Amino acid sequence: MSNRWMAARLQGYPPSVFAEMSALAKARGAVNLGQGFPDFEGPEIVKQAARAAISEHHNQYAISAGEPELRRAIADHAQRFYGQAVDPDHEVTVTSGCSEAIWCAAFAFINPGDEVILFEPAFDTYVPNIRMAGGVPVPVTLRPPDFRPDPDELRAAFGPKTRLILVNTPHNPTGTVLNPAELSLIAELCQEFDVLAITDEVYEHIIFGDARHRRLAQWPGMAERTLTMSSAGKSFSLTGWKIGWTIGPEALQSAIRRIHQFTVFASVTPMQYAIAAALRLPDGYFAELRAAYQARRDFLLEALAATGLTARSPEGAYFILAGIERFPFDHADDFCRYLVTEIGVAAIPPATFYIHQAEGKQLVRFTFCKRWETLEAAAERLVRLRA
Ligand SMILES: Cc1ncc(COP(=O)(O)O)c(C=O)c1O
Incomplete structure (x- = not known):
């Protein structure tokens, strides 16, 4: 449908397939394994902290950079999990989810014509955000079966026009967690080509087996040129609260804070207090989150393997990217329409x-x-896919 009011910069982005699949899932009563948010609740103690913050009059605009209590909790969390020393006053900015942090970073650092390296498949806001800021996305493809970056392709992506690299680990949707060799190569290339690194670490607490989440910002020479982004949505199963943050040196924060000030200005105040409490939950909470997701991963992997789909076990995040090459469909769009209408799984x-x-x-x-x-309902239905 043509829309004469829509600005030219928005043309060429068709409506997302997420909306189509969700509508089909609803119409068919399908089990929805499409939408990447939990259908269970976050911790009661954190919800209680939000109620208390509302009762205790934390209801007006927050400080633009984020309430000091939350910035302190973000800094303490970085110290506790990564031994990373962070100054909460100058090196942290609170945003409305990691999505806003990505938008702020695009507009804070990209000049028209700058090249931005990213791994594809990439979270669906990356490319539109880069393009709207005037940047040129340069994808490095992660391919099956192992979905790891090819070192030669990564090196070839860097050049004189490269301004920044956007790194997502643990990675949506492949589940790849970058290992020390991969992070070292990225760090080496960023320094050789004088490139800024932005890391999206929203799945930092959802990692399995021996995989370990590591911060690129902690590689030698990288602290001054890395902006680490994360959020509360995935770690606390509270995706609707939209509290995120950036950690990085003052020079980068001052650019981020300017964009944040001119757009959202301040993120939701009571939720900032509640997430400060969430970030201080004991280690046991984070261990349980990992164990709960690992059991679910193993269950779904087994259900998918039984159908004939090819799936590698993800090291992190909460997605499985499965191959349909054994099925008579040329394109995943058609496979997914069949899956939702005939099998009842989205x-x-x-x-x-x-x-x-x-x-x-x-x-x-x-x-x-x-x-x-x-x-379990999805697994029961998926059996029919094999038949
Ligand atoms: C890789 C990645 N980055 C960012 C986001 C968005 O995070 P938030 O909800 O904190 O804006 C998501 C959500 O699915 C994601 O998968």
């Missing part, structure tokens, strides 16, 4: 996560951030 064809869309046409994303009943 999943996401990840072509929108790619610039080279053909790379994703034989892949389908399932999420396991769901209650056991939901996963």
